[in-house]
Amino acid sequence: MNAPAAAQTRQSKLIKGATGDWEIVVGMEIHAQVNSEAKLFSGASTQFGASENEHVSLVDAAMPGMLPVINEECVKQAVRSGLGLKARINRRSVFDRKNYFYPDLPQGYQISQYKSPIVGEGEVLVDVSPTEQVRIGIERLHLEQDAGKSVHDQSPNMSLVDLNRAGVALMEIVSKPDIRSADEARAYVSKVRTILRYLGTCDGDMEKGNLRADVNVSVRRPGEPLGTRCEIKNVNSIRFIGQAVDAEARRQIAIIEDGGKIDQETRLFDPARGETRSMRSKEEAHDYRYFPDPDLLPLEFDQAFVDALAAGLPELPDAKVARFMSAYGLQAYDANVLASERESADYFEAVARGRDAKAAANWVINELFGRLNKEGIDITASPVSAEQLGAILDLIDASTISGKIAKDLFEIVWKDGGDPHAIVEARGMKQVTDTGAIEAVIDAIVAANPDKVAQAQAKPTMLGWFVGQAMKQSGGKANPQTVNEILKRKLGL
Amino acid sequence: MTSLTDLTLAHARDLLLAKDISATELTEAHVEAVEKARALNAFVAETPDKALAMAKAADGRLANGTAGPLEGIPLGIKDLYATEGVHTQAASHILDGFKPRYESTVTSQLWRDGAVMLGKLNMDEFAMGSSNETSFYGPVASPWLPPEWTREKGRSALAGDKQGLLVPGGSSGGSASAVAARLCLGATASDTGGSIRQPAAFTGTVGIKPTYGRCSRWGMVAFASSLDQAGPIARSVRDCAILMRSMAGYDPKDTTSVDVAVPDYEAAIGASVRGKRIGIPKEYRIDGMPAEIEELWTKGIAWLRDAGAEIVEISLPHTRYALPAYYIVAPAEASSNLARYDGVRYGLRVPGKDIASMYENTRAAGFGKEVRRRVMIGTYVLSAGYYDAYYVRAQQIRTLIKRDFETVFADGIDAILTPATPSAAFGIGEKTSADPIEMYLNDVFTVTVNMAGLPGIAVPGGLSPKGLPLALQLIGKPFEEETLFSLGEVIEQAAGRIKLPEPWWA
Amino acid sequence: MSVDHATVRRIAHLARIAVTDDEVPHLAGELNALLSFVAELDQVDVAGIEPMTSVIPMKMHMRADVVTDQAGADAIVANAPVREEHFFVVPKVVE
Ligand SMILES: [Mg+2]
Ligand SMILES: [Zn+2]
Secondary structure (H helix, E strand, O other): OOOOHHHOOOHHHOEEEOOEEEEEEEEEEEEEEOOOOEOOOOOOEOOOOOOOOOOOOOOOOOOOOOOOOOEHHHHHHHHHHHHHOOOOEOOEEOOEEEEOOOOOOOOOEEEEOOOOOOEOOEEEEEEEEOOEEEEEEEEEEEEEEOOOEEEOOOOOOEEEEEOOOOOOEEEEEEEOOOEOOHHHHHHHHHHHHHHHHHHOOOOOOOOOOOEEEEEEEEEEOOOOOOOOOEEEEEEOOHHHHHHHHHHHHHHHHHHHHOOOOOOOOEEEEEOOOOEEEEOHHHOOOOOOOOEEOOOOOOEEOOHHHHHHHHHOOOOOHHHHHHHHHHHHOOOHHHHHHHHOOHHHHHHHHHHHOOOOHHHHHHHHHHHHHHHHHHHOOOHHHOOOOHHHHHHHHHHHHOOOOOHHHHHHHHHHHHHHOOOHHHHHHHOOOOOEOOHHHHHHHHHHHHHHOHHHHHHHHHOHHHHHHHHHHHHHHOOOOEOHHHHHHHHHHHHOO | OOOHHHOOHHHHHHHHHOOOOOHHHHHHHHHHHHHHOHHHOOEEEEOHHHHHHHHHHHHHHHHHOOOOOOOOOEEEEEOOEOEOOEOOOOOOHHHOOOOOOOOOHHHHHHHHOOOEEEEEEOOOHHHOOOOOOOOOOOOOOOOOOOOOOOHHHHHHHHHOOOOOOEOOOOOOHHHHHHHHOOOOOEEEEEEOOOOOHHHHHHHOOEEEEOOOOOEOOOOEOOOOOOOOEEEEEEOOHHHHHHHHHHHEOOOOOOOOOOOOOOOOHHHHOOOOOOOOEEEEEHHHOOOOOOHHHHHHHHHHHHHHHHOOOEEEEEOOOOHHHHHHHHHHHHHHHHHHHHHHOOOOOOOOOOOOOOHHHHHHHHHHHHOOHHHHHHHHHHHHHHOOOOHHHHHHHHHHHHHHHHHHHHHHHHOOOOEEEEEOOOOOOOEOOOOOOOOHHHHHHHHOOOHHHHHHOOOEEEEEEEEOOOOOEEEEEEEEOOOOHHHHHHHHHHHHHHHOOOOOOOOOOO | OOOOHHHHHHHHHHOOOOOOOOHHHHHHHHHHHHHHHHHHHHHOOOOOOOOOOOOOOOOOOOEOOOOOOOOOHHHHHOOOOOEEOOEEEEEOOOO
């Protein structure tokens, strides 16, 4: 289907070194925490923020004789995610043990999927900018256990171990090395995050570590084979992912241009210094001794299981954007903004239903999102509901209020809530369409400004000044169209 | 009347139900026997208070007619089974002081059915061994005196280093010794490569390893997950059948346990075996097989033929590869299963200058020699560059071994008769200094059964010329333990119940 | 294939088992004896044979997504050799 990924060069992404052009090659492993009540192989809660070792079952603590039993919902979530990544679903997969010793790994092995993952190859369409879309290949997605957490800063010579996270289900999503810039890397992660959030398979909360990425970076001369890569572990914000790619690429180019060579190693990104550094203790070569977990049988399901999950999938971002453009006539940019979260898309559609979609999009994007961003409020907690915003649009549409009054009304609803119709009524915000009243106002203005009348009659663009005066004197409530008509008539234009 | 400790489990059950005896007096008799037999080292923890409390409760249920199938029956529990609040260490130093907050599925089913716990039984450390000499708590002595030993010689050896006394076999050596010495009416055991059948054979008791998946492994300290299976040791085929019914059953907490209804195994006792086709695998006729084992096998064939079974020579061509393949698969799984013993969450911790040395010191001190050896070999065969050559190949050979059995079963064979062990019991200390492989050869007849996941039962077939117990093994189709109980009882009847040794140790 | 002393040390470290200098030659001997014992497996033609995954053929049972076992922190750390509040305590781990 695709040309070998490593061969793809995008000329525009090359960066200049002292000795010529370089190409950045990035592959990513995203660890996404599966949305589920219980852990992957135990009945302990996945809830965040409990006190230490409170959400730990005997299985998670690797008590002698404890056995894993797989959580069906985690399997379903992995399949849903695979479908959302347009990937092949493997109806037979195998859980392996990855053996290593670490205090936050109670069993002495992580149950993961090594040779036979539940999801195989797929792809993601990534919008890097309003005008640029790239296709990033997915190598695989597999299920595995998360580790516990060691706290190192509580004592000078001891670490404290909390296993609340141990055993929580993760999906490891491995991309092909198709990413060619920091921008693409950021756009890729945010697109995967959007897809998972749409699917409801991962909440994507990077602050809580529920989605984090290992970023593999290498550089090469265009057209040459892949260079030696370094893996930057556990980068936990989209902004840092971009910074890490840039910093690491710069570091590698500098070394090679100085005549040095890159050592394959694991590194950490230090956001404070904007650079990556080697992880000291990981020099020792790993030998994970993978083998199929004898406590678990192969994971097998039939096509009907997959089909049922496919039938229950929500509309995904790409499809939604396409539909917003075709059904509502939106521009790509607006459609993308609205579809970036399932909740905002739903909000928009609730507002747009039976109304002018472009007006709805403008109001949602400019007024609502602008205001939400300013206050740092999530769409799901918006003080103005889709029904309320819809009502405001209806009032504009019926010429009951002007666009300017509508903004005041939005402000009132944001702060105090309430039914926009009732507010307009109660506060007398209705547009004045009574020509008699407007005529009276205009007559007064005309009478008081004979010089302006002369000017306007000579230069009709001056009409705007009269409109402004009329609006001002009517407290903004005069219908601008009516004002215009009466003015033209009175001034003989 | 015979002593209460000489009763079979079935007989004791009947007397309890008839209210001829009480659970309390039965338990008291066993508690006393356990105390007097401490020198055998069969128990690593005694729980007399718990036993008497459970017996009292059992008497209540016997009185009000709510008795379970094992009501008031005193049992010993292999130290491999997690027992809530009670010593559970798999006879290892590394689990120092470990008292679980949970009860294994198998033991909780025994208590559900009214059984009484006398305490925890010694075993080879982490079930790795065939003589019960790898226990952190020291070797268990068999109640069988070595040929020509006097009681006095036996008692003085018991008081000393036990050298020369007979091993009870392993790894369920404590279970076999305790049952043979009449310290309990039955015991839980476990079998990864022969650890139920070989000790039963060495002690003149009966032991069955059920089909893989027949009993839950939840709460059993794991040795090799794909091979481990729980089972009972008792003094008769019927007693094993009674215990199996309580121990078996599907457990949603163990993914490898199988959802198949548990039959009334005891009902299979006495069923006719006429027309059953019994396979005699020619590959089990190994080089240098002692004459007494040959004779035993020949007698076994005759007994079954006399009972109306049809004897058929069969071939299981991959038999010889079972033991070497086992010594790849089992250590590999063990190396991973035992990684959790790291001094962090429970058990022994030996400090070190950093986390790695804490792990290394703890595991060096906590694991005995045999366990260290197997963890090392298992780590090696899984390591980079060797995995395919060793582990994958061994698992492929396992497929071939299983296929051998499937072929003969498909050809109409109902069960397979073999010797249980290549020899009678040997002496404590006799094989420990030698090449470990000599010890491993003890399991040559039993290990194929684990590799193929099949049920196998060891039934006494008489005594060797020197007066030591020898046993036959019957191998069945998956989930056809009933056939094994029927056939096993035929052998038991034909061979005549072995007279167990008088308590010279007490 | 023969296990040398460096390999014994590497394997012991992978398995996190301390070995003394005196133990190494002895362990190498034992491992080599075992490897020669299993060497006869090389004779078997395994081409095209599936490695055993589940000795009794069956479908994997799955659990419902329900919180069922919360042992509670007290029970989880009850047997810990060293603990602080409800944390397990280990020598400092350097990242
Ligand atoms: Mg990774
Ligand atoms: Zn991972």
